[in-house]
Amino acid sequence: MNRNSNLPLLKGTLDLLVLKALSWGPQHGYGIASWLESRSGGALGIDDSALYQALHRLEEKRLVEAEWGVTENNRRARYYALTRAGGRHLRIEADVWGRYTASVSAILALAGPE
């Protein structure tokens, strides 16, 4: 994936996006990856490897939990689900993110001196 053509991901954002992806229900890694791709219209450059690292990190923090399951086309895959703590984390962080981006956007929207 050519990074220049994609928006670089801000630190910590990926975790938030993954949690959001899982808020619709348990999903395997590939499912999350394709959901993120389709929702962002391919604009976010996310390596699959980075995604898995995020998933495992979240699992260690017990924000998500994982279990083996079988996909629609009968492949074994590891399904991730939000834990209660994960849901709470998502709500708080989404709120923080919203206020943060709003403030940053508001400042950037001010007319410059040029």
Place this chain on the structure above:
Amino acid sequence: MSRGTGGERRRRLLRLFDRRSDVERELDEEIEAHVSLRIDDLVRAGMSAREAREEAVRRFGDMDEARRRLQASARRKEDRLRRVRVLESIRVDLRLGVRQALRSPGYSALAVMTFALGIGLTTSMFAIVDGVLLRPLPFPGPDRLVSLQSVDSTGNAFPYVSMGNWYDWREGGRSLESSALISISQNSATVVLGDEAVLAPAAFVAGPFFDVIRPRFVTGRAFTVEEAQSTSAVAVVGERFWRSRLGGVSDLPTVSVRGRQVQVVGVIADDQSYPESAELWLPLPYRAEAGAMRNNINWYAIGRLAPGVTVPAASTELGSIARRIREANPGTLYSYGAGVEPLREAVVGGASESLWLLLGCVSVVLLIACANLAGLGLSRSTSRAPEVAMRLAIGAGRGRVLQQLVTESLIPAVGGGVLGIALAWWSTRSIIARVGDSIPRSGDVGIDARVLAVAAGLTLLSGVLAAAVPALRTSGVSLRALVGSERGGVRGGRNLPGALLVGAEVALALLLLTAGALLVRSYREVLANELGYDTRGVVTAEIVLAAQKYYGPQNAARTAYWQTLRERVGSLPGVRATAVGNWVPGGTGGSGFVELENGGRAGAGAQYRIVSDDYFTTMGIPLITGRSFQPTDVAGGERVGLVNRSFAEHYMAGGTAVGQRIRATSQESIIEGGAPWIRVIGVVGDVRHWGHETETRPEMYVSQRQVSTFDLALTLVVRADPSKLGAVIEAVRSEIRVIDSSIAADIRPLEARIAAYLRQRRLTMTVLASFSVLALVLAAVGLYGLISFAVARRTREIGVRAALGARRAGIIGLMLGSAMKVVLAGAFVGLAASWWVTRLMRGLLFGVRPIDPLAWGSALAVLIAVTALAALIPAVRAARMDPLRALREG
């Protein structure tokens, strides 16, 4: 999402050949799944399979790096999970266990108390063994400290040496870095503090004593060999003495020791005393000349091995020097050889055998306690069987059930362990406080980390031991057996494990009973040894005339002192007779060479006793033939003396003793003109000088009036009305103070002095006997439990028998019979074990052989009587059962 089951079995099978860990495998599987899913999608979108794979891998990014990181995090997670799982299972087990324990508080209390008793007593004994026998001596380089010994003509080693031999060993040998002597005969010193004279336990040391021991000084320094050799007036004191008698001042004072002002130069820390009892160390010069007084075997010798020298090597070297000495002095030596023993062993001496025996016995008690609890657990496991069978049936692993059962029984064990440590702490302290002076090194005994670790180990071990049998049995039940039989699982069949446990208890209890009986028999045998004198109502006062005015070879002040003392004490109310003697039973004593005028054995030795006229009647020593001393036996007249029965039998066999002439070549060698001939005027009975266990020895008695050279230190013997002993002791004490306040005396009832020799034996016997009683009670309780259980199990059978007309006696006989089968089998094993173990305790026996029919017989009789009684109670209960009820309920 559905759970994967399809290929599960196949995957598991494949895993057998897979060397990756679970974590790595799962991870690889996950990544693989991801890539495949993407390929599927890409192909669906129209890519070729090859293109799709390339794209999928490319999109994944750095796969190796990702795998490495993911593995690390997965492993962390796995570890955490494993810990959580174990902790969780333990928590559940503990909760179940506590609930179980609370459900039957009586049983739990019994279990906790039994564990506490067993663990507490064992820990306490271990603490003593550890402090006395296992810990190194508290001095620097303790393993290099040795005791030097003499070896007599029969090859027996004894820990006393002569100064002459020591000097030669020291000069001729290289294996010792340093060595020194401690006087045996002088072990106390009169110290005058203000207007009070005290007799302080003292060590008179010769040579570089402090270089050998290297004790820690609280303040000041040791005295040097030069100071000792030049008889400087210096002393070292113990910390306790310094604090209590000298006020603990750092400016060390001079004190009056034996009538002389002596400068205290140093204070030894309390736990660093050697010899243990000493409070005062005083220098004695040694004669730096080879071979001086080789037969004056009057010293303990200690040494510090040179670096790298072993005990056997030093022993060999000293032995060869001793051989040279022997060859140069043929036929004149009492001490033939030399030996070296680690100082620790010399200090502990005979106590080691007793202590090991007691530790062994208390461990046996603990074992019996565990077996007992295991037996109780077995009977209780009946009620647990359905629950356990259900758990096993619904898929709990046998290991998991075992873990739970063991945890359950560890709860009372841990409770018992904690209580036991408290018990051990208390009992160790009270044992040391009460009988510490009959245990060497008792000051080194304490509950420390090492002892606590042993207690913790004992707790775990006994908990597991008590749990193992019932847990294995219970976890072995199957639901089918439970449902299949009307009675259910473990209720049917014989209780073989239970019978084995009780049999083992009986065997161990018999072992202890036999050992105890042997010690009791030995004690009685010891007491049956006639002392040869009557201790009842006798008070002895050891007195040293430690003041300048009494010194000198012929001294009127000395004679006057003894005269006045006897007159004043003799007129006290309650006093019947008084006498004095140099070496009175219960105190110092010694022997030397004697010579008989008409031949007799070369190298004959005898105890040498100086006594006043009334000594024999005062001590209650019978006169066998001839006469005793009388006032006409004056100084300057013909020297007369008496011998004892052993002397007459050993050296004068075939002739009459009275009228023969003998002389004390060792003791009287310092008399001008050599040892004079002494005419024997009578024969008296033998005495056992150091109590009942001492052999009777040849003895000779001379008159105090005729050898006034030696009366600087004598013992006053007072025969009093036994009912007024306490008052007489006090009166004697005050008379001694009134006559000369600078003289201190060691005043004690003779009975107490003699009893002191028996203390260790009595202590060992008492403790072992109480252990064996405890063991017997535990075994009886175990048997009672087993039979009660059998009665409960056989209720229906008993009911049938009763209904068919069996008589009560028959039913009692039936139950008793099965009990006694267990007892007799256990007793048989116990006897075999006793045969082996009692031979190991031969050194503690006196007058009985290890296989003593009376001891063994009485142990067996007591065992059978008590166990029969224990079995009779449930048997009678069984016989009293109403047959109808028994049939209905059984």
